[in-house]
Amino acid sequence: MTIHDKYVNKYYKKGDIVITKYILGIVILNLHFTLTKIKRIIQYYLNLNKYKNNYIIVVDKYGNEKKYKNCLHMKGFYVHFKGNNNVVKIFQPAKLKSLGINIHSDNNTVILEKSVDIYKSKINIFDGEHNTIKIGADTTINGLLIQTYEDNSVVTIGKNCMISCGVEMWCTDSHTITDLNNRVINIGMSIELEDHVWVGKDVKIGKNTRIPKDSIVGWGAVVTKKFDERNVVLAGNPAKIVKHNIMWARPRVRDFLKMSGN
Numbered sequence: 001m002t003i004h005d006k007y008v009n010k011y012y013k014k015g016d017i018v019i020t021k022y023i024l025g026i027v028i029l030n031l032h033f034t035l036t037k038i039k040r041i042i043q044y045y046l047n048l049n050k051y052k053n054n055y056i057i058v059v060d061k062y063g064n065e066k067k068y069k070n071c072l073h074m075k076g077f078y079v080h081f082k083g084n085n086n087v088v089k090i091f092q093p094a095k096l097k098s099l100g101i102n103i104h105s106d107n108n109t110v111i112l113e114k115s116v117d118i119y120k121s122k123i124n125i126f127d128g129e130h131n132t133i134k135i136g137a138d139t140t141i142n143g144l145l146i147q148t149y150e151d152n153s154v155v156t157i158g159k160n161c162m163i164s165c166g167v168e169m170w171c172t173d174s175h176t177i178t179d180l181n182n183r184v185i186n187i188g189m190s191i192e193l194e195d196h197v198w199v200g201k202d203v204k205i206g207k208n209t210r211i212p213k214d215s216i217v218g219w220g221a222v223v224t225k226k227f228d229e230r231n232v233v234l235a236g237n238p239a240k241i242v243k244h245n246i247m248w249a250r251p252r253v254r255d256f257l258k259m260s261g262n
């Protein structure tokens with residue numbers, strides 16, 4: 001066997017190993033997804049009798065309500081309850097793709113108003129009762145995590161907001177901070193996005209915050225407090241007003257220039 005033959009043999013053997021590894025990877029990945037699906041279905045049947053009074057209410061465009069009990073699995077969308085007396089209300093039409101709603105406590109409400117378009121997102125109410133999460137009509141979301149752990153937290157996203165990917169809204173710090181008299185000083189009460197707010201990529205929004213109407217949050221920002229002035233750009237960590245008197249629009253810049261005749 002020549003050196004060339006040896007090299008070719010070795011090369012193809014290596015190639016085979018790479019291909020085998022690749023196929024094995026795909027098989028393991030498929031197995032993982034199948035097992036996750038089976039786990040969800042088992043969970044669904046176990047939860048049916050364990051948790052009471054949970055409803056998913058789908059309201060069609062004529063106002064007719066269709067009620068689903070306990071869990072809902074639709075293509076690319078699921079709701080899981082591990083608690084009692086919870087309601088998820090969805091107004092049609094709604095475009096939901098890879099949205100998971102997990103409610104692991106009692107007496108919580110999630111409302112998705114009409115014409116929302118939500119992709120790759122999670123709403124997690126873990127612990128805590130009487131939490132309300134509302135996403136306003138015509139809002140588009142490309143990758144958002146909403147997380148609450150406390151009682152009476154209210155997270156509202158206004159109408160016609162535009163939320164990019166990698167965005168997180170935590171209406172809680174997860175753990176406790178007290179003053180020296182043992183009084184809790186970090187209760188998560190609310191996150192409020194007023195109407196027509198654009199949240200850029202990888203923004204983190206913490207508890208007790210407000211983003212005013214017609215404003216923008218620049219990518220990577222960390223919002224830590226309530227702002228009152230409308231039509232501003234917030235940016236940085238912690239987020240501060242970096243521009244006043246702005247307005248934003250959904251079309252790309254070149255299309256906007258063409259449309260507006262600038």
Ligand SMILES: CC(C)(COP(=O)(O)OP(=O)(O)OC[C@H]1O[C@@H](n2cnc3c(N)ncnc32)[C@H](O)[C@@H]1OP(=O)(O)O)[C@@H](O)C(=O)NCCC(=O)NCCS
Pocket residue numbers: 163164199200201216217218219220221233234235236242243
């Ligand atoms: C927020 C944003 C829209 C502002 O754009 P703009 O109005 O052209 O703002 P400018 O570039 O003039 O910046 C104004 C000031 O804010 C600062 N700034 C802008 N964006 C910032 C950011 N993300 N973080 C920190 N500072 C920022 C600038 O450095 C500048 O500071 P200076 O006045 O001290 O020089 C833009 O910076 C941004 O974040 N774009 C990304 C949006 C996004 O996530 N798109 C993904 C798809 S939705």
